[in-house]
Amino acid sequence: MNVADQRPGPKLLATHAPRSVDEVAEIVRCAAERGQAVYPIGAGTQADVGCMPRRPGIGLSLAALDRLIDYQPDDMTITVEAGMKIDRLRRVLAERGQWLPLDFASPGGTVGGALAVGLCGPRRFGFGGWADYVLGLRAVDGQGNEFFSGAKVVKSAAGLNVHRLLIGSLGSLAIIAEATLMVRPRPEMQAGLACRLSDPAAADRLLDALSRSRLTPSAADLYSGALWEQLSGCEPTVGPVLVVGFAGAAADVEWMLDGLRQQWREAGVPFDAIERVEQFDALCEAAAAWPAEVGVAVRPSRLCALMARLGGVMTELPWQARAGDGMLLLRVGPRTPAVWESFVRDRIMAPTAEEPSARVAVIRPPEGSAFAPSEAWGFSEDETVVWTALKEKFDPKAILNPGRFPGAIAAAGAPGASPSDRPATDGPATPGISAATTAGR
């Protein structure tokens, strides 16, 4: 299979599949010398995340780097190469009664790919995200320098957490080659309750009650009626569905489910029914695998207010919301690129701009849409300024995943240099934070 075919955008000139980190470094070094773009590829399962590649280049498949390097169940740490499939990692851990408490968008994907994309699922609320489980990373920067950041033990305060920058930056600063992760004992039981509601305002009251109680859910999510039907296979419903789940010892989970049921009954909010969600683990995975196109991050307490601002969008589109973390995920669906884009701008971005704590990210722009990376990823000005300077340090030739993630100031004369690669706060490529300050000296 040619993984490259799953990647939208310009065709790859060739795909290399190095077998060692040294080979990865060598390939990147050669590409850097020629100013050739490099597109890292895991299993290709999330190739649609991020903006379109802007120029031709080579593919760098991590698939052959898939070894288990070290697993110490009693230390709760594991080190694997980036190309290891999530499925296999999970099997290895399950044999020892352990797991990585994250929701994987695609079990067929690779560890490196999941880290580079960095998206989390429902259980981030209770267990934290990728960054909370990554102890150390080995990576190769845009000049072919191999480096390690972090540690192989569960706690270390030595040095700067450079590895945290690689989580969620789509391989645009460095290519992840190896990861050391903290793992946990697998909980005995996971289950939840679902409550069909008339409108988001009712959900708001239940969420408020939840935050004032001492229940410790692993996830607290809202689903549009249509999406709920699709994910759970339950009866269709019109209003939103609130789903709260727990993980832990069976006795604890039952105890908290009872507490939640009682809390909901006493909240004085009208609802249709409370259903028990037995396959909560599977539901979380399905929710994480749902290919959201737009994500709106918002202060959790303002989520329902944001949904009210979005008005008709909430009934027109399927959506889910990580109510505990404050993240609304939507699918605009198949439309022509121009219609898709104007829908996002006019119906989602414009009303969201009124909500001070919210920010929109275009997670899966359709082929041909014109969002520039820093706009698509919803970077603030402060993030753009710092990220641009970081990119300059780690990938000065802008060869890693060009065009797919913010940060690159196209080097003058570089092939494919395009003005839309430029971040909003533009400036000369100075190795500092703000061009203005440096220029003043």
Place this chain on the structure above:
Amino acid sequence: MALPELIAELRRVLSPDRVLHAPSELAAYDCDAYTVVRRRPTAVVFPHDPAEVSAVVTQCAQRRVPLIPRGAGTGLAGGCVPIDGAVVLMLTRLNRILEINLRDRWALVEAGVPNLQLARALAGTGYHYAPDPSSQGASTIGGNVATNAGGPHTLKYGVTVNHVLGLEVVLGDGSVRRFGPVAGAGAPDISGLIVGSEGRMGIVTKAWVRLTPNPHEFRTFRAIYGDVESATRTVSRIIAAGIIPAAMELMDRGIIGAVEDAYHFGFSREAEAVLIIEIDGPPPGLDRQQAQILELCAQCGAQEVLAAADPAMRDALWKCRKMAVGAVGRLSPSYFIQDGVVPRTQLPHILRRIAEVAAANRVRIVNVAHAGDGNVHPIILYDDADPEQLRRALRAGEELLLECIACGGSVTAEHGIGIEKREFMSRQYAAADLKAMQRTAEVFDPFEILNPGKLLPDRTAGAGAGRPNE
């Protein structure tokens, strides 16, 4: 360097009474809780708000004068030592809690707020801020962020970086920037990068910290052992049983004796090791975990296991642990607390090595450890009136750190590198690793004025300053 001019400018941008520069006023800022290295700062300044912090940074940046952010000065790695005539910037006047929001599960606090002040403000809300370093009575949230502080409860709840949602920082060019607290879908976690950077990547002025619901119930145990190995074996067995206690703290005979002398908790002086184990969570699961833990302690040879019967007793057990370090003053005129970490399963090995290293260097070492994390804190005793003893104590500390590296661990779990351990960075990391860190720091501090000479080894700044005072 036009220092008088700088001082005049600082007095202008703040106010004269908030700029100390007379030698007699500066002595208190020579060092932090790592007292081995002391240097005199050029000035000490007390800004009130981020704008004033920014103005001070700008003045120092123009003249390339190094600047050292300082919270409570409880750091144990010399991160606040003002090498190279640095200006010390005090954060203690940025001391307001700006917001506590239970629905969002966060609090917004200024950097100079002491950890305990936040804990007190949260009392009765049903939530708490999880990182609880033993220094929490004094140490500041900004200092905790800068050192990625831990504490006894990090085993289950994680360290500071796991509880920071966003930061406002003043970067090395004087710009005031904000990262977080609302994390975008896919936006990189820049605040997580700044946590633990020991002041090298910006001066933290505000932090949005995560609030954690209080556990429903605690069960706290004290297990006493006739040998250290049995205690460490218990730790491994508990983890292997799939239990993640909220805390597992180890104290050895030396420290138990000191605690007894100071506070008379009623420990047997014959005990070679004490474990304090705490589990928390909803009541039903706790009963089963308690039974398992008692069983494992017994199997591993505990001589006595005591379960705290009520909150007062739990407090007493924790008091004994948190006051342990303070009690060391009774054992020795001077001491320093080492901080190293090994994979948890290597704990028996490292504790054996600590004893061997102490014997070989003819120094006394007593131990406390966050055993569940594999984090040891050997406390090395010496008499600072005797330079030869100090040398031996330092050598013992170095040997222990090298052993931590050899075991696949790290030279610091929670106290940071500071000035004390910067030479060890090149033992733990390859040159390319350090370069990646250096390049990252440059982005945030282009003129290299923020705490230079700390954390990273490859600089000329403060050359030789890692040496103790003559």
